[in-house]
Amino acid sequence: MNYCSELNNVLTFFPDAVRSCCVLGNIGPVYIENYDGNIKNFNIELLKKKKKQFFTDLENGNYDNIPCSNCIYKKEKTENDNYSDQFELIYLNNWTQCNCGCYYCDRLKYSKGIITKGKVRSEYYDALPIIKGLYKNNLLNRDKLRIVFHGGDLSVLKEFEPLVKLFLKEGVAKIDFSSNNIIYQPIISKCLKNGIASLNMSLDAGTRETYKKIKKVDKFNDVIKNLKRYVKESKNDNPEINVKYIILKGMNDNEEEITKFIEKMVDIGIKRVSLHIEHKYAIELFENKSALPANYKTLINLFFDLCKKYQLYFDTPDNVMNYILTKD
Numbered sequence: 227m228n229y230c231s232e233l234n235n236v237l238t239f240f241p242d243a244v245r246s247c248c249v250l251g252n253i254g255p256v257y258i259e260n261y262d263g264n265i266k267n268f269n270i271e272l273l274k275k276k277k278k279q280f281f282t283d284l285e286n287g288n289y290d291n292i293p294c295s296n297c298i299y300k301k302e303k304t305e306n307d308n309y310s311d312q313f314e315l316i317y318l319n320n321w322t323q324c325n326c327g328c329y330y331c332d333r334l335k336y337s338k339g340i341i342t343k344g345k346v347r348s349e350y351y352d353a354l355p356i357i358k359g360l361y362k363n364n365l366l367n368r369d370k371l372r373i374v375f376h377g378g379d380l381s382v383l384k385e386f387e388p389l390v391k392l393f394l395k396e397g398v399a400k401i402d403f404s405s406n407n408i409i410y411q412p413i414i415s416k417c418l419k420n421g422i423a424s425l426n427m428s429l430d431a432g433t434r435e436t437y438k439k440i441k442k443v444d445k446f447n448d449v450i451k452n453l454k455r456y457v458k459e460s461k462n463d464n465p466e467i468n469v470k471y472i473i474l475k476g477m478n479d480n481e482e483e484i485t486k487f488i489e490k491m492v493d494i495g496i497k498r499v500s501l502h503i504e505h506k507y508a509i510e511l512f513e514n515k516s517a518l519p520a521n522y523k524t525l526i527n528l529f530f531d532l533c534k535k536y537q538l539y540f541d542t543p544d545n546v547m548n549y550i551l552t553k554d
Contacts (some may be wrong), residue, residue, distance in 0.1 A: 229303035230294065231355070234281065237313045237360075239320040241336065241350045244268075246280065248317070249299055255280050255292045260433055263351035264305045274311055318389070321348035321378040326406050327442035328428075330474060330504050332377065341443060348475040354385045354392065361396045368397025375402065378398050381409035390417070402426065408445045410452040415554050418460035425456060428470040428502075432486025436478050450494060457495040461485045461488070468498045468541055473525060475507060488532040500541040501529045 232247040233254060246254030246259060257273050280292050285303065289295040322336040323346055330339075360366050373393055380386045380403065390413050393401060401423045403414050417423035429449065431437035437446035456467055471487050473479050491499055503511075503522065511518065533540040 227303040228287060228300055229307040230297065230301070231307075232297070232299045232311060233284060233292075233294065234307075234532070235314040236537050237315070238317040239353050239356075241320055241322060241348075244356070245301075246277075249297055252297050253293065255294070261351050265355040265359065268356055268359065270359055270365070274365070277311070278309070296421070312365055314367045314370045315372045315374070316357075316366075317374045317376060318353055319376040320350055321383055323349065323382050324377065324379040324406070325382050325408055325443070326379070326445065328351065328411065328430075328440060329442065329477075330440075330472070330506070339442070342379075344382070345384045346382055346419055347384050348378075349480050352385050354389055357389065357392060361392070366396075369399065371398045373398060373401045374404070376404055379408070380405050381411060386411075387413050390459075397527065398422070400424070406441070406445075406455075407449045407452045409448075411456060415456055416461045418456060421461045424466035424468065426468045426470070427453075428472055429487065430470070430472050431478055432483050432488070432490050436483055440474065440477055448488065454494045466498070467496060468500055469496050470500045470502055471529070472502045472504050473522060474504050479521065479525060481525065484525055484529055485532065488529070488536065488538070491538065492536045496538070498539040498541050502524065502542065 232249055236247040236254070237257070238245050238248055238254070240248075243259040244257045246257070248254065255276075257276055258268060261268065283289070283292050284294055284300070294300055300549060316492065322333045323342040324331075324333065324337060324342075325342050327334070327337075327339045327341055357366075371393075374385075377383065383395050390401065394417075399422070401417055403411075403417075404426045405411070405414070407425075414423065414425060418425060427449075429437070430440050431446065434444070434446040437449075438444045453467070453469070460467065469491055471478070478484075488499070501519075510516075530540060532538075
């Protein structure tokens with residue numbers, strides 16, 4: 227019989243539907259689609275029934291109603307793999323509005339590059355009433371629950387702070403915040419200080435000029451100021467603050483920019499950084515079985531050497547590093 231921890235534990239709020247999981251582009255089965263935002267139309271009992279059916283289909287290898295046949299998380303069921311009605315991981319991804327316009331963002335097909343100002347409701351539906359219903363019906367594992375905010379940017383989402391307050395009140399183990407950090411969020415600082423959160427952002431630049439070119443807004447100084455504040459206010463200069471640098475062809479793929487990025491992180495007290503290759507370009511290289519360009523290897527080595535020099539934690543995905551290290 228088959229088993230999948232993702233199918234058992236994960237609930238994902240997409241703009242167009244509430245689904246199970248999303249693993250390396252393999253999107254899980256649908257709990258509800260074309261949701262109109264009316265909580266009366268979100269049937270908790272139907273959700274429970276569907277989850278059980280998805281699991282039964284997976285166990286028996288029936289893939290007519292679930293897109294799980296090739297999922298990397300599917301495995302042979304063991305005596306320790308038990309089904310549960312409760313979810314342990316929620317991805318909040320039900321809005322696309324943002325207050326910057328990263329030119330490489332996958333959300334551009336939704337946002338059309340429009341820069342959102344102020345706080346707005348999701349253009350699709352609110353997640354808050356659903357989350358309340360899940361808590362009320364004991365479908366969330368309060369002791370193990372992990373929340374991951376994606377978006378859009380959380381700073382423009384009206385229900386962001388009410389959602390976090392609900393999690394803190396009802397029970398949560400960890401909250402992962404992904405934000406561009408253009409606008410400081412006191413509740414994020416509170417969670418960092420309490421040691422129950424991580425904060426992730428993609429800066430992609432070491433200078434104001436390059437940041438503006440990539441993000442389409444002139445907010446580099448604001449972001450640096452807010453990062454300094456989060457570091458100062460977090461628990462033990464919290465190492466759970468991670469700043470990414472995505473290498474972008476013709477934009478920031480040079481030694482000067484990377485050096486200034488690392489030096490800026492050291493200056494403001496960031497202890498964890500990560501390096502990524504822009505994902506569409508990485509997929510192109512992989513599909514074409516192409517070697518990584520020589521200048522990328524140089525930049526990666528420089529990044530790694532600077533991290534060692536300044537004793538920064540170098541947090542880069544294994545799949546990216548393995549790809550890099552196995553290419554000639």
